[in-house]
Amino acid sequence: MNAPLPPIQKILEGLHAELMENRGGEVATYIPELGKADPEWFGVCLVTADGQVYQVGECGQQFTIQSISKPFVYGIALDDHGKDAVLEKVWMEPSGEAFNAISLRPGTGKPANPMINAGAITSNSMVAGDGVEEVVGRIKQVLGTYAGRELTIDESVYRSESETGHRNRAIGYMLRNFDILEEDPTDCLEAYFMQCAISVNCRDLGMMAATLANGGVNPCTGKRAVSRQHVENILSVMGSCGMYDAAGEWIYNVGMPAKSGVAGGILAVLPGQLGIGVFSPRLDPCGNSVRGIEVCRGISRKFGLHMFQVPQLSTSVLRRVGSLMQTRSSRLRSKAQTRKLKESAGMVRVLELQGDLNFGTAEFAMRQLTEDAAGVRELVLDFAHVTRLDSSATGVLSLAFASWLESGRRISICRCERFPSLREIIEAEASDLSDKAEFFDDMPAALEEVENRILEEAGLRRHSSERVGLECCYLLEGFTVKELEFIRGVLEPVAFPEGSSLMNVGDEPDGMYFLMRGKASAWITTEGGLQRRVATFSPGMNFGEMGLLDDSPRSAEIRADSDLETLKLTKDGLRKMGTDVLATLLANLTRILADRLREANAELSQLHS
Ligand code: GLN
Numbered sequence: 001m002n003a004p005l006p007p008i009q010k011i012l013e014g015l016h017a018e019l020m021e022n023r024g025g026e027v028a029t030y031i032p033e034l035g036k037a038d039p040e041w042f043g044v045c046l047v048t049a050d051g052q053v054y055q056v057g058e059c060g061q062q063f064t065i066q067s068i069s070k071p072f073v074y075g076i077a078l079d080d081h082g083k084d085a086v087l088e089k090v091w092m093e094p095s096g097e098a099f100n101a102i103s104l105r106p107g108t109g110k111p112a113n114p115m116i117n118a119g120a121i122t123s124n125s126m127v128a129g130d131g132v133e134e135v136v137g138r139i140k141q142v143l144g145t146y147a148g149r150e151l152t153i154d155e156s157v158y159r160s161e162s163e164t165g166h167r168n169r170a171i172g173y174m175l176r177n178f179d180i181l182e183e184d185p186t187d188c189l190e191a192y193f194m195q196c197a198i199s200v201n202c203r204d205l206g207m208m209a210a211t212l213a214n215g216g217v218n219p220c221t222g223k224r225a226v227s228r229q230h231v232e233n234i235l236s237v238m239g240s241c242g243m244y245d246a247a248g249e250w251i252y253n254v255g256m257p258a259k260s261g262v263a264g265g266i267l268a269v270l271p272g273q274l275g276i277g278v279f280s281p282r283l284d285p286c287g288n289s290v291r292g293i294e295v296c297r298g299i300s301r302k303f304g305l306h307m308f309q310v311p312q313l314s315t316s317v318l319r320r321v322g323s324l325m326q327t328r329s330s331r332l333r334s335k336a337q338t339r340k341l342k343e344s345a346g347m348v349r350v351l352e353l354q355g356d357l358n359f360g361t362a363e364f365a366m367r368q369l370t371e372d373a374a375g376v377r378e379l380v381l382d383f384a385h386v387t388r389l390d391s392s393a394t395g396v397l398s399l400a401f402a403s404w405l406e407s408g409r410r411i412s413i414c415r416c417e418r419f420p421s422l423r424e425i426i427e428a429e430a431s432d433l434s435d436k437a438e439f440f441d442d443m444p445a446a447l448e449e450v451e452n453r454i455l456e457e458a459g460l461r462r463h464s465s466e467r468v469g470l471e472c473c474y475l476l477e478g479f480t481v482k483e484l485e486f487i488r489g490v491l492e493p494v495a496f497p498e499g500s501s502l503m504n505v506g507d508e509p510d511g512m513y514f515l516m517r518g519k520a521s522a523w524i525t526t527e528g529g530l531q532r533r534v535a536t537f538s539p540g541m542n543f544g545e546m547g548l549l550d551d552s553p554r555s556a557e558i559r560a561d562s563d564l565e566t567l568k569l570t571k572d573g574l575r576k577m578g579t580d581v582l583a584t585l586l587a588n589l590t591r592i593l594a595d596r597l598r599e600a601n602a603e604l605s606q607l608h609s
Helices: 007-020 032-036 066-081 083-089 117-125 131-147 155-164 166-177 185-196 202-213 228-241 244-253 290-303 335-343 359-369 391-406 420-429 431-436 443-457 481-490 545-550 571-576 579-605
Strands: 043-048 053-057 198-200 258-260 265-270 274-279 318-322 348-357 378-389 410-414 437-440 492-496 501-503 512-517 520-525 531-537 557-560 564-569
Touching: 007 043, 007 053, 007 290, 032 155, 043 202, 053 202, 066 083, 066 117, 066 131, 066 185, 066 202, 066 228, 066 258, 066 265, 117 166, 117 185, 131 185, 131 198, 131 202, 155 185, 166 185, 185 198, 198 202, 202 228, 202 265, 202 274, 228 244, 228 258, 244 290, 265 290, 274 290, 318 359, 335 443, 348 359, 348 443, 359 391, 378 391, 378 443, 391 410, 391 420, 391 431, 410 443, 420 437, 431 437, 437 443, 443 531, 481 579, 512 545, 564 571
Parallel strands: 348 378, 378 410, 410 437
Antiparallel strands: 043 053, 043 274, 258 265, 265 274, 318 348, 492 564, 501 557, 512 564, 520 531, 520 557
16 A cells, blocks of 8 residues: 655645646746746745655756845845844835836935845845855855755856846946945956856755744754844845735735745745745746746645734643642642641642743733632742743743732742743842742642642641651551550661662562651653652651552652651561551551542643643
8 A cells, every 4th residue: 555645745746737737927038048948847845844845846957046045145144244234235125126126215225125136236245255256155155054955056047147137237336336335346246146046956945945934944954044033034025025026916815925036936935834945937027937926826825824814822821720729749748738738729829831832822821810819829830831932922921920929929930941031031020029939840849839838837837857756657647655656666767868769660669668757759750761759758758658568669769858767667567567557557558548549630630631
């Protein structure tokens, strides 16, 4: 059986076959060498922003890039001089005129935009480098980074244009007249003709477009071709001026920033998603490839890719909204403590976010901070499942946090290490309230702090440095003083220094421990290799009892977070206990395990997805 054809490939093949019949338009001949192109050549290439390539037709056929070089060279000028210096020389207003119009703004002589020849010749003059060779070498190299391979110049097309490019020379002298070009234009014009004669194929165009879609980094080589900040400027001028006097119609029908060239290429970009390269030499009167326009139209229509298509607001950013009732720390608590935490559950709002946060989704999520918040004092916010946080979302979140803190509340932020700018903004904006905003590596640790505050206020918190007696052990509730004395007799005191490991995953169980003093925690390693703390123990608690019950190897590692004093109950000790003592012990143990299971279930039932 053949593998199923990827759906994108199928659509491209359909469009290609359909448009093959369209023989409208004329091959450009004003550069004589271009007239040699086979009018039937037709290639389509779509590359996703992560580098998946789909291609149909003549995608390897070489042709000259011509005007499609303009946005890329504009990018080099921006990188070399910065936006302000470039805008001093080339403006960004669509001229609505043909590509070769001698269109300079009245008074200053500034070219209307960098996509018409006057603006492009000026961009070329701003590429740093000594002499034609160095400038062109640099352009070739940068365009090669976009394409992901070394590019060369088609010498015969270059010569052909240089011999006949009188109109461009006229533009060059006009620019010199207005001091837009500061030197004799001859060299700059040669460099411009060479830039236009760089030889590419349809696949290169798709890859170059995908590099822009990917924020300036070639998705296949991982190499940066242009600084991220200037991609926005490049796409803006492509959006408003890339298709010359057909720019308005193009954006109306196709809705993607694009650039065409007289050899028959078109390059289109959907930021963050994909790039398209098309090649077919027959042009319409505006100088744009006839089939190229139709293919882009078709792809845009088929997949609904118009950049102004209004996206659906996603409400799935809320993975979980809850209180301490459903989400508790992994710290095991006594009965009285558990009761108190349940009573106070509504004081804590727990919010787990997920997916992409932009202005819309962040605003939606932050509404959870203002709804029914009267009795809420603490916010615990988890970013572990957030995939992206753009700058507008960072702005919305930090404003929401600032007003939450100003109202006298506290906030605990978990797992935001992938979004350092968020932390910086919060720390800067709420600097005087910074003791009220804390950052944590995991959610259980944050919840534990919050719970501790509640218990401390209620006088129900025992400090881990305190030493407790057996009567305080949850597992030994309900025993008489005499029975406890007997039990003490079969337990073995064992001490552990801070940082030591008491047991490891896979160890054979040799007993369980009562923690009498100090703090310990249980850790597991996830399939992805991450260490996760699953429980914290304080004096009065026990661990290692599961192995004693079913004799299976240890399922978690236990670490001493401070110096520990424990009492160990071995299998031998267990055997020494009478049936009455054993029955009570097992009943207590069952209750503790059932409580833990119930808590885990409550937590799971809260997950939105
Ligand atoms: N080299 C061509 C010129 O300047 C580029 C024009 C184009 O591709 N639209 O005339």
